[in-house]
Every structure is written in structure tokens, then in C-alpha cells.
Amino acid sequence: MTDLRFTCTGVRPEPYGAGPTLLFKLRVEEADHQPVHAVALRCQIRIEPAGRSYEPEEVGMLGDLFGEPSRWNSTLKPLQFAHTSVTVPGFTGSTEIDLPVPCTYDTEVASASYFRALSRGEVPLLLLFSGTVFTGRDGFRAEPVPWHKETSYRMPVDVWRNMIEQYFPNSGWLRVRxxxxxxxxxxxxxxxxxxxxxxxxxxxxxxxxxxxxxxxx
Incomplete structure (x- = not known):
């Protein structure tokens, strides 16, 4: 079984996207240095809100997501951020790729509401991987990327804020009936x-x- 290991090493806004997009820099390593022909990679990204502390002004903005602060021990549950996919070109040993993640400023979406409430610090993220890896030294075979493959990353809040400001300067979006x-x-x-x-x-x-x-x- 091909043993892939994933590490997120950084994130930046896509400067020329049609809409707000973050590019997560991923390092993909094959532990046994078997040749990898390609990887059809899927990634689920979750926000882990219990992984950081909150300033008083942030607490006041998060009641719609988590309720009263006295209940946060039980209500700070993971939030879905994104599902995305990318094709990893062939490599031997290791490679680095950009994982594009489209974003929204729609505050009806829990992840956008959460990001908007934060004034500073970092966002604890968990990236969970799946997909298919095409490998083989003396042939060609397809193997699943195991569901337990994951990596953590702490995204600076300023990265998201700078991206939104780039696409929607000094403005927001509100939906009503x-x-x-x-x-x-x-x-x-x-x-x-x-x-x-x-x-x-x-x-x-x-x-x-x-x-x-x-x-x-």
C-alpha cells in the first residue's frame, strides 16, 4: 500500500481568481519513495473552534453559532469549511502543490460567519484527505487514499480578511426574505x-x- 503523508505549509489568497479563493500549500510525501504517477485527491476542511481562545468582542459575535458562552464546553463543535479536489502530478519522494479552496462572504454560511467574527489570531483547521493514488514501479495500479490521512493547520485570520477585502472592499453581504x-x-x-x-x-x-x-x- 502506498503510504502518502500530507503537510500544510502555508496559505495565501489567489490574486487573480474569479471569486474569493484561498490557496493552501500542501506537501505530499510518499514514505517509501515509490514512484507516484498521479493522485486524484479530495480534501474536506473543517474548522475546529475549540482549538483557540476568544476575545470578549469575538464572544459577542459568535452567539448565533454557539449560543451562550456558558454552554461553549458542549457547543464548540467542528464547522464545515470546504470540500475541494485537485490532481497531483506525478512525483517520486515528495512534491508541493496548491490546493484551491473557493470561499464565500455569505454570513448565512457558518464558516463565513465564524471567520467574520474573529478579530485576530489563527483559525484551527483540520484537513482530511481521500481519493485515488496511481502508482507502481513495474506497472500501474490504483489504490485508495486512506480515510485516516489528515493534517492540521492554523490559518492566520488576517489571510481570510485580506482575501475578502481584495474582492469586496469595505462591504458585506446580507440576505433577507x-x-x-x-x-x-x-x-x-x-x-x-x-x-x-x-x-x-x-x-x-x-x-x-x-x-x-x-x-x-
Whole structure:
């Protein structure tokens, strides 16, 4: 059985992608130095939120994912980040490749909501591998990549933030139901507000004023 070993050595944003994409640098090694003709590699990437500590402002942004901090001992479960695949060209001994991972800024997606909540530090990731390796010194055979093959990596939060800023500078994405959107449109039209930012600013200011008035009572 071909013994492949995987190590993640770095990550960077794809500078010319059609959408936000991270490139994870993978080192792939064949332990017995058998010739590898190619690998059809699949990778599942999970976020391991229990693998780091959180600042108070981060805790306040993570309630929608993990609930009250008093429950975090039981609710900090792994989050799905990505499923991706790549073809590894032939090599003997070891090789390095880029593993492309498309990303989203849709905060309805748990991974994007988690990344957005972090202000600094690193994201604990677990990369789990599967697929098919094509090998053979005196012939050609196909073998599965065992499911237990995995590696850990701590991705700097700034890498994700810089990538999102590259594609969506100083902006975000919010999805609402159609009836809510229609109500917001009517609110904007009735007041001739020039932008959606003004709509939300007015609504938040009104909510704050009501909260202050209630507190004064």
C-alpha cells in the first residue's frame, strides 16, 4: 500500500481568481519513495473552534453559532469549511502543490460567519484527505487514499480578511426574505433615502432612541 503523508505549509489568497479563493500549500510525501504517477485527491476542511481562545468582542459575535458562552464546553463543535479536489502530478519522494479552496462572504454560511467574527489570531483547521493514488514501479495500479490521512493547520485570520477585502472592499453581504426586502424598499422610497446604508443607519438610530427612552422610564 502506498503510504502518502500530507503537510500544510502555508496559505495565501489567489490574486487573480474569479471569486474569493484561498490557496493552501500542501506537501505530499510518499514514505517509501515509490514512484507516484498521479493522485486524484479530495480534501474536506473543517474548522475546529475549540482549538483557540476568544476575545470578549469575538464572544459577542459568535452567539448565533454557539449560543451562550456558558454552554461553549458542549457547543464548540467542528464547522464545515470546504470540500475541494485537485490532481497531483506525478512525483517520486515528495512534491508541493496548491490546493484551491473557493470561499464565500455569505454570513448565512457558518464558516463565513465564524471567520467574520474573529478579530485576530489563527483559525484551527483540520484537513482530511481521500481519493485515488496511481502508482507502481513495474506497472500501474490504483489504490485508495486512506480515510485516516489528515493534517492540521492554523490559518492566520488576517489571510481570510485580506482575501475578502481584495474582492469586496469595505462591504458585506446580507440576505433577507423577499417580504422583508419589499418592506425595506418601501421604507427607503417613502423617505427618498439615497442608499441602503442610510436605511440601516436610520433604523438603528430609531431603535437606539427607543431603547434609551425605555431605559429612561
Amino acid at each position: 423577499l417580504d422583508v426586502l419589499d418592506a425595506l424598499r418601501r421604507y427607503r422610497s417613502a423617505r427618498a433615502l439615497p442608499s441602503w446604508e442610510r436605511v440601516f443607519d436610520e433604523l438603528l438610530a430609531t431603535a437606539d432612541a427607543k431603547a434609551d427612552a425605555k431605559g429612561a422610564d
